[in-house]
Amino acid sequence: MAHAEPPPAFHQCTKTLTYQLFFNNLKIGQMTRVLRWQDKQAQINAYSNIEVLATKTRFNQQSQVYWSEEQQSFLSKGFRREVKGLLGGSSNVLFKNDGRSSKVTVDGKVSSFTSDTLPLLDADAIGSQMRLGLIEGKTQFEYNLQDTDDVNRYYFQVKGKERINSNFGSINAIRVEQIRKSDRQFVMWFSPDIDYQLVRATYKRKILDLKAVMLSNKKVCPPASQFSMNTAMPAPNND
Template sequence: MIGHIQTLGGFVSRLIVSAFLTFSMASSAAVASPPVEWHQCVKTMTYDLFYGSHKIGFFERKLSWENNQQVDIRSRSKLSALVVKTNFEQQTRLVWSEMKNSFITQSFNRSISGLIDGRTRGQFNQDGTRSDIVNDGEKLSFNSGDLPLLDVEAVASQMRLNLIQGKKTFDFKMQESDDVSHYYFSVAGEETLNTNYGKVKTIRVEQIKKPDREVNLWFAPELDYQLVRGTYKRKILDLKAVLRNKREVCPQSYFTHNLSEMTAKSSAIAP
């Protein structure tokens, strides 16, 4: 039982919760990458984590763009279930690749402390075809000739962009601490959920080709395509993450730009 609970600090924090995407992108399907004016705000998302009906901790992600070309993501979680306590922290740097039409991981640094301690560092080449990993001192290298190798933050970011672009199925190669996993997802339909932001219409995405588990992610287009709920069920595990709040800190130039844009649109439709 303790061994299963310990995976909360790993799988939930890396795949389920980190899939609660927090990039601000335009909602137009024609947009290949986020417009510059959306890169200025620092965004923080906080999620409550549950095991069954019991709250066991929280997960938080903070995103900051630099020079409109790359984004730094800092994520952390604290989990407590039975006698197990786990602290999770990760720093990731991503860039947008026009060649791959995808977010690409440049590097990540992950640490887990608690009953089981661990630290993983990763460096990726420019097009994501190679990764060099140091996992608790062990050096590993991986290569991919088709899909780029992505860390969990890049997977999360690309998944949200795929939904914005109207895609229904997608798959990723995700770099783990000591291996690469191929994940497949499919849009299962639309559902209305009760959330901390009231009733919202969502897009439900499910993981496929993994019959031993059930993974569902709910994204809300009216909340900037943020993910508002995620569940993971496997054997005795019954995990859930729920969006508690989201915060944005934007420079004055952001508001000036968007105010000018809104004024122009209002003038265009004025009688």
Template structure:
């Protein structure tokens, strides 16, 4: 049961699409709330929500997740700080603080330095330091942002060094084509992305260009695990001072309540 809960949290923390547009800084960034339903073998077991708040190229990301399986419950709360680095041409993690109650209870905090090459992670009082000469070390929020950035730019393959609680792992992804799928927002065309170089699991991610290039579905299969996350609500709020937009867009299964112009 612990491995199931942990896999759910890893799936959602690592592969939810977060940020709005291609950078650099002159591109406008809107505040967003993304809400996903989570399933285990097609049975709904919880939800996952992220709130993004922008401030001149930096973003504070607040995450809340609740998973309930039989008598087992876990709640995740996390705050991450992510920034765009023009030198690295990537999103970089500044820090994150994570609190999990229930089966995987614990507190984790991390700070990143040297343009993402170094990380220091404190896991319930035990501190570990990591360093990578070749690539920035990113948390799940920065990975998701950078993955979306690659898709907007038409890249077909990308890889990341992902900071986890007590280790750093190298993950590889490839675009496997386009696919039309049914979603809570109707039938949409998506970009299908799969994790590669891992023979013991199958991770598939579907991003919809017509839904703001957001992740609309994710699946994770490994041994007895069969997990799925689907986007059910997306709310976008842009400041009225920007010349690009002056309205709030709420995208739900019933439709768009107001339409904005975005980059």
């Protein structure tokens, strides 16, 4: 993949994305993702408070994502997850050998995973890599998602471009769907008008009917004069 050299300020920003969460069209809480980029690495913090049928769940995850020159892709360094309430517990995941292996600790129990093909990635690295692919015009995606109990292969495909209504007015969006899974429907919309960020997602499976809609998108970047204009980056901007 050819390298590009966009303004370095694009890669030193802090981005705060907030989403309204729905279950069966009822509001159940909000989720916020804060991405702090510095050079080719990011600290990503995601947290949410959810209440369904008087059951409260608090979710918090911190992850580290970086750009690999050798692999020409975003990879995961590790993540920590804390869930309080329904399905509560603590998890810590570390990735090694450019995502070829991982060590997962869940409430003190340790497991190990390996991959000889696609690298093992957490959800934040997958989000960064998919966004980069959409910027580059790619239409097919395949990932190994490392969760806290297993590794799952996911396939996605761009299904077209749409004009959708949002909290930011009528915007352009790229529709991406999960494929090769007949028991569920997982659809995401990324908007070129809003930094190619995820602006809407829906997930339907059996009795589950979930939706996330972007409420706000804030980006704070330091003055460009603070950076060396010789910094080479892989794409027009990072996640």
